[in-house]
Amino acid sequence: MTVRTRFAPSPTGYLHIGGARTALFNWLFARHHGGRFVLRIEDTDVARSTEESVNAILDGMRWLGLDWDEGPFYQSKRFDLYREHVERLLRAKMAYRCWCTPEELEERRKKAIEEGRPPRYDGRCRNRTDTPEGAFAVRFKVPPRRTVFEDMIKGQISFEHGEIEDLVILRSDGTPTYNLCVVVDDATMNITHVIRGDDHINNTPKQILLYEALGYSVPSFAHLPMILGADRTRLSKRHGATSVTAYREMGYLPEALVNYLARLGWSYGDQEIFTREELVDKFSLESVGKSSGIFNPEKLLWLNHHYIKESPTERLVPEFLRHLERLGVDGSRDERVPVIIETLKERAKTLGQMAEDALFYFKEDVTYEEKAARKFLTPDKAELFRMLIERLASLDPFTRDAIQDAFDSVLREKRLGLGKLAQPVRVALTGTTVSPGIFETIEALGRKRTVKRLKDACEFIEKTSSETTATR
RNA sequence: GGUCCCAUCGUCUAGUGGCCCAGGACGUCGCCCUCUCAAGGCGAAAACACGGGUUCGACUCCCGUUGGGACCGCCA
Numbered sequence: 001m002t003v004r005t006r007f008a009p010s011p012t013g014y015l016h017i018g019g020a021r022t023a024l025f026n027w028l029f030a031r032h033h034g035g036r037f038v039l040r041i042e043d044t045d046v047a048r049s050t051e052e053s054v055n056a057i058l059d060g061m062r063w064l065g066l067d068w069d070e071g072p073f074y075q076s077k078r079f080d081l082y083r084e085h086v087e088r089l090l091r092a093k094m095a096y097r098c099w100c101t102p103e104e105l106e107e108r109r110k111k112a113i114e115e116g117r118p119p120r121y122d123g124r125c126r127n128r129t130d131t132p133e134g135a136f137a138v139r140f141k142v143p144p145r146r147t148v149f150e151d152m153i154k155g156q157i158s159f160e161h162g163e164i165e166d167l168v169i170l171r172s173d174g175t176p177t178y179n180l181c182v183v184v185d186d187a188t189m190n191i192t193h194v195i196r197g198d199d200h201i202n203n204t205p206k207q208i209l210l211y212e213a214l215g216y217s218v219p220s221f222a223h224l225p226m227i228l229g230a231d232r233t234r235l236s237k238r239h240g241a242t243s244v245t246a247y248r249e250m251g252y253l254p255e256a257l258v259n260y261l262a263r264l265g266w267s268y269g270d271q272e273i274f275t276r277e278e279l280v281d282k283f284s285l286e287s288v289g290k291s292s293g294i295f296n297p298e299k300l301l302w303l304n305h306h307y308i309k310e311s312p313t314e315r316l317v318p319e320f321l322r323h324l325e326r327l328g329v330d331g332s333r334d335e336r337v338p339v340i341i342e343t344l345k346e347r348a349k350t351l352g353q354m355a356e357d358a359l360f361y362f363k364e365d366v367t368y369e370e371k372a373a374r375k376f377l378t379p380d381k382a383e384l385f386r387m388l389i390e391r392l393a394s395l396d397p398f399t400r401d402a403i404q405d406a407f408d409s410v411l412r413e414k415r416l417g418l419g420k421l422a423q424p425v426r427v428a429l430t431g432t433t434v435s436p437g438i439f440e441t442i443e444a445l446g447r448k449r450t451v452k453r454l455k456d457a458c459e460f461i462e463k464t465s466s467e468t469t470a471t472r
Numbered sequence: 473g474g475u476c477c478c479a480u481c482g483u484c485u486a487g488u489g490g491c492c493c494a495g496g497a498c499g500u501c502g503c504c505c506u507c508u509c510a511a512g513g514c515g516a517a518a519a520c521a522c523g524g525g526u527u528c529g530a531c532u533c534c535c536g537u538u539g540g541g542a543c544c545g546c547c548a
Contacts, residue, residue: 008548009548010547010548012547012548042548043548044547044548045547045548048547048548098546100546101546102545102546105545105546106545109545113473116473117473117474118473118474118475118544119473119474119544120474120544137546138546139546151477154476154477154478157476157477158476159475159476160475163474163475163476163544164475165544167545167546168545168546169546170546171546172546173546175546177545177546177547177548178547178548179548181548182548197542198476198477198478198541198542198543199541199542199543200542200543200548201476201477201542201543202475202476202477202542202543202544203543203548223477225477225478225541226477226541226542228540228541230483232540232541233540233541234541234542260484263484263485263497264484265484267484267485267486269486269496270485270486270495270496270497271496271497272484272485272496272497272498289478289484289485290477290478290479291477291478291479291540291541292477292478292540292541292542293483293484293485294482294483294484295483296483296484296498296499298483298498298499299483299484299497299498299499300498301498302497302498302499303498305510305511309511345511346510346511346512347509347510347511348510407507417507418506418507419506419507419508420507421507422507422508423507423508425507426507426508432508432509433508433509434508434509434510435508435509436508436509436510437507437508437509438507438508439507
C-alpha cells in the first residue's frame with residue numbers, strides 16, 4: 001500500500017510555524033516513502049474560515065516548497081458526505097439525537113465544575129424514546145471499554161472510555177463537527193498515516209471509535225511534540241513572529257526555515273545542515289523525539305545566515321531588490337547589485353538586514369555619524385584623500401586588487417599603516433565605521449561615487465577645521 | 473480538578489546497559505586572524521530533575537515523586 005499523508009489546516013489565520021512543521025513532516029514522510037501528500041482545508045466552521053486565510057496558507061506552503069499531490073479539498077464542499085455517514089450511524093443505533101441546548105449544556109458544565117465533578121455530557125438523551133419538537137444535535141454513542149493504540153512516536157497510549165463523553169458529530173444547525181469530518185475524510189481519502197501535533201492525542205480514541213463504527217480501517221498515528229515559546233507555553237503571537245509569512249517578510253530564506261523546523265524535534269546524528277534532498281532521504285518518524293521543543297529564533301537566524309552565505313548571488317538578487325524597495329530604493333536597473341550583494345553576504349543575517357546595510361551604496365549623499373566624523377575626518381586626512389582620488393581616477397580596471405595597489409602606494413609614500421587610511425575612507429564613503437572590506441566596498445560603490453564622496457569629505461574637513469579655528 | 477503526553481548543557485539534540493567523570497550545534501565568554509564589522513580558526517564555562525528498585529554494571533529498564541505541557545466545546 002502506498003503511503004498517503006495529509007496536512008489539514010483550518011483557515012482561520014496564517015500558516016503558523018507549528019503548522020508549517022506539521023506540514024513539513026507529513027511532506028517529508030510522503031516523499032521519503034514515495035507516497036502522496038494531500039492538502040485539505042478544514043473549513044467546517046464557516047463563520048471563522050476565510051478565503052484570505054486559505055491563500056496565505058497556500059502561499060506559505062509554496063514558498064516553503066511543500067508541494068501537494070492532491071487537493072486542496074474543502075470540507076465545506078463535502079457536507080453531504082458527512083451527513084450520509086451520520087445517517088449511517090443513526091440507523092445502526094451507534095448515534096442518537098440530542099435535544100439539549102448549548103445553553104443547558106453550558107450551565108450543567110459550570111455546575112459540574114463547581115461541584116468538583118468532571119464536566120462531561122451526562123448522556124441524558126442517550127436512551128430517549130420521545131422525539132420532541134425543535135432542533136437536535138447528533139451524538140456518537142461511546143461504547144464502554146478502553147481503546148489502545150500504538151503511536152509511531154509516543155508508543156502505546158491507552159484511554160478508558162469512561163473518560164470520553166458522547167461527542168457531538170452533527171450540530172443542531174445540521175453541520176458536521178471536526179471529529180466526524182476528519183475521520184470521514186481520512187478514511188475516504190485513504191490516508192495511511194495521520195501525522196499531527198500531539199494536542200490531538202486526546203481526540204484519537206474518539207476518532208478510532210468512529211473509524212470502527214463506520215467500518216473503516218484505522219490509519220497509523222504519529223503525534224508530533226508541540227513547539228513551545230521561551231516561556232514553555234504553546235507558541236503564540238506573544239512569542240513574536242509566528243507566521244511563515246512574517247519570516248519571509250523579514251528576509252529569511254525558505255531553506256533556512258525548512259532546515260530549522262526539520263531539526264526541531266527530529267535529528268540525524270550530529271548533522272545540522274541538510275539539503276532538501278538529504279531531508280527526504282534521511283527523514284524517519286523513528287528519529288522524531290517525544291518531548292516538546294522550544295522555538296529558538298537565534299538558531300534560525302544562524303541557519304539563515306548560513307544559507308545566505310552559501311547561496312549563489314543570482315539566487316539572492318530578486319529578494320534583495322524587494323527588500324531594498326521597501327526601504328525606498330529602486331535597485332532594479334543598477335548593475336552593481338550582484339557585486340554589492342557579494343560584499344554583504346557574509347555579514348547579513350537576513351535579507352532585510354542586507355538591504356539596510358546596502359543603503360549607503362545607493363544614497364546620493366552620505367550623512368556622517370557625528371562621532372565617526374570627529375574621530376576620522378580630521379584635517380590631516382584631506383591630503384591623503386586627494387592622493388587617493390588622483391590614483392583611483394586613473395585606475396584601469398577598477399578592481400579590488402587595483403584599488404589595493406592604489407592604497408598601498410599612498411601608504412608607502414606617507415609611511416602609514418592601512419588602518420590609518422581605511423577607517424577614514426570608510427567614514428567618507430559610508431558615514432559609519434562599519435562596512436565590508438574597504439577595497440571591495442570601493443569596487444562595489446564604483447569609481448564615480450567613490451571619488452565624489454572623497455571630495456565631499458575633503459570639503460567637510462576643510463569646513464569643520466576652519467570653524468574650529470574660528471572659534472579659537 | 474480530570475485525562476493524556478513529556479523530562480540529557482540556557483536552547484535544539486546524540487546516546488537504545490559497559491565505548492559517557494556524557495558528544496555535536498545555537499547562544500555566551502576568551503584567544504588568534506584583522507582596515508572596521510562580520511566570517512573563519514582555536515579554546516572555555518555549561519546537562520543526565522529527584523528517590524527507590526532491577527543488574528556485576530545504569531543517562532539508558534521498572535516504579536514512585538517532583539516539574540512542565542496539551543486537551544477537556546454543538547472550535548479545529
